Amino acid sequence: MGFADAFLDMAVIARYAPSILSGMGVTLALAVLIVLAGTAAGLALACLRATGSRRLSIPIVIFADVFRALPPLALILLAYFGLPNVGVSLSSFMVLFTVLALVLAAFAEEIFWAGIAATPKGQWEAARSTGLGFRSTLLWVVLPQAARMAVAPLTNRAIAITKMTALGTVIGVPDILNQATTAVSFSGDASPLTLAALAYVAIFLPLVIASRRLERRFQWRRL
Amino acid sequence: MPPILELIGLRKRFGALDALADVSLSVAPGELVFVLGPSGSGKSTMLRCCNLLERPDEGAVVLEGRDIAARGVDLDAARKRIGMVFQAFNLYPHLSALANVTLALRKALRLPRAEAEARGMAALDRVGLADKARNMPGQLSGGQQQRVAIARAMALEPAVMLFDEPTSALDPELVDEVLAVMRELRAAGMTMLVVSHEMRFARAAADRVVFMDRGAVVEQGPPERIFEAPRSERLRAFLSRRA
Ligand SMILES: Nc1ncnc2c1ncn2[C@@H]1O[C@H](COP(=O)(O)OP(=O)(O)OP(=O)(O)O)[C@@H](O)[C@H]1O
Numbered sequence: 001m002g003f004a005d006a007f008l009d010m011a012v013i014a015r016y017a018p019s020i021l022s023g024m025g026v027t028l029a030l031a032v033l034i035v036l037a038g039t040a041a042g043l044a045l046a047c048l049r050a051t052g053s054r055r056l057s058i059p060i061v062i063f064a065d066v067f068r069a070l071p072p073l074a075l076i077l078l079a080y081f082g083l084p085n086v087g088v089s090l091s092s093f094m095v096l097f098t099v100l101a102l103v104l105a106a107f108a109e110e111i112f113w114a115g116i117a118a119t120p121k122g123q124w125e126a127a128r129s130t131g132l133g134f135r136s137t138l139l140w141v142v143l144p145q146a147a148r149m150a151v152a153p154l155t156n157r158a159i160a161i162t163k164m165t166a167l168g169t170v171i172g173v174p175d176i177l178n179q180a181t182t183a184v185s186f187s188g189d190a191s192p193l194t195l196a197a198l199a200y201v202a203i204f205l206p207l208v209i210a211s212r213r214l215e216r217r218f219q220w221r222r223l
Numbered sequence: 224m225p226p227i228l229e230l231i232g233l234r235k236r237f238g239a240l241d242a243l244a245d246v247s248l249s250v251a252p253g254e255l256v257f258v259l260g261p262s263g264s265g266k267s268t269m270l271r272c273c274n275l276l277e278r279p280d281e282g283a284v285v286l287e288g289r290d291i292a293a294r295g296v297d298l299d300a301a302r303k304r305i306g307m308v309f310q311a312f313n314l315y316p317h318l319s320a321l322a323n324v325t326l327a328l329r330k331a332l333r334l335p336r337a338e339a340e341a342r343g344m345a346a347l348d349r350v351g352l353a354d355k356a357r358n359m360p361g362q363l364s365g366g367q368q369q370r371v372a373i374a375r376a377m378a379l380e381p382a383v384m385l386f387d388e389p390t391s392a393l394d395p396e397l398v399d400e401v402l403a404v405m406r407e408l409r410a411a412g413m414t415m416l417v418v419s420h421e422m423r424f425a426r427a428a429a430d431r432v433v434f435m436d437r438g439a440v441v442e443q444g445p446p447e448r449i450f451e452a453p454r455s456e457r458l459r460a461f462l463s464r465r466a
């Protein structure tokens with residue numbers, strides 16, 4: 001059997017294309033939801049930490065460190081098989097979304113926090129000296145500068161974590177990889193995996209390119 | 224006339240260091256008070272206590288008759304009455320010159336956009352930079368940036384303006400344009416407390432010169448008296464080092 005038969009059997013590809021396409025929908029939906037929720041939660045946590053209150057910042061730091069340290073697969077399995085024991089049963093989609101959004105939130109919090117901390121003290125002092133309060137200063141002066149510093153590391157991290165939606169396969173989320181492996185076991189042919197790879201490229205390559213553009217734009221505007 | 228700003232018995236410690244040891248100073252409306260002294264003498268700390276960027280351990284900061292260092296004072300409201308200009312300009316790098324000036328007008332004074340922009344343009348015009356309103360800070364020279372920073376503080380129409388070494392970060396050829404703007408402000412009746420090493424400016428524009436050393440006001444008086452007939456040994460030593 002040649003390479004083309006193993007990885008590019010057109011009949012097999014045609015048969016399983018619809019299920020891979022539906023997997024693409026699931027992966028795309030997960031990716032969008034994870035990026036939105038994870039970034040928003042990370043930003044909110046970094047803002048809470050910026051208040052300087054230890055009662056807020058200690059639990060935030062612990063959360064960020066734990067969720068950055070644990071392997072996402074371990075978290076996914078733990079949540080999927082562990083939560084029902086404490087009376088919480090989530091669908092596999094919800095488990096995957098929640099875990100990866102939390103992981104992204106942990107990284108995003110650290111990235112935004114680094115940007116906030118790197119904004120010179122003089123920026124705070126200039127704004128406060130004109131009568132702007134803490135919140136206005138954070139919102140209008142510090143966050144725009146912190147966000148600029150965050151763009152590059154955040155897009156890299158967001159891409160890395162949304163790709164981990166493939167881990168959902170182990171708990172039965174019908175994403176691209178799950179559809180492809182199912183198709184492989186039914187057809188006995190690896191071609192669906194080729195299709196899966198194409199599907200991943202179709203979703204993530206535009207993201208990678210967009211992130212490059214975004215980075216360049218922010219660098220240029222800093223001047 | 225009652226003072227517009229009065230510092231009474233200010234003390235500030237940093238660890239074991241007495242940055243301010245019982246500083247009292249009063250500034251009359253329309254007066255330009257010039258503060259000089261060696262590095263580390265507490266000039267910046269004193270200035271930063273005036274708008275509570277630094278909270279004094281003891282003492283009162285009486286602005287327009289009210290002690291704003293007391294507990295429970297709305298500092299954001301008080302700070303709208305005190306402008307501050309920094310050595311490092313501290314312009315917001317992501318905002319245009321005009322937006323730097325209008326931010327507090329819009330978000331602190333809560334003026335509508337059109338009114339804030341009109342007032343912002345007027346302030347930029349007064350520092351001679353109306354034509355640079357749309358420029359980003361990174362596109363301006365140091366002297367222009369500091370003039371925008373002055374416009375930003377001035378646009379709030381404060382009762383007092385504080386200047387902390389406003390020309391120290393500038394190339395020598397850019398110093399004069401900033402000092403010229405400060406002179407015009409003074410001519411327009413602004414009350415100013417200026418920390419600087421520009422003795423020429425002090426002689427030409429100050430109503431009173433205050434000499435600080437080791438966290439205390441050592442000597443003060445009109446510029447001619449301070450520069451021509453210093454009384455304390457420490458001021459004499461300071462002036463001879465600078466001559
Ligand atoms: N936040 C701080 N923490 C610790 N020490 C400080 C702090 N701010 C100022 N100091 C110290 O307090 C003293 C007075 O500092 P200050 O900045 O007021 O002096 P200055 O007269 O403005 O000096 P310069 O001419 O160098 O600006 C210095 O010894 C300085 O090191």
Ligand SMILES: [Mg+2]
Pocket residue numbers: 266267268387
């Ligand atoms: Mg200083």
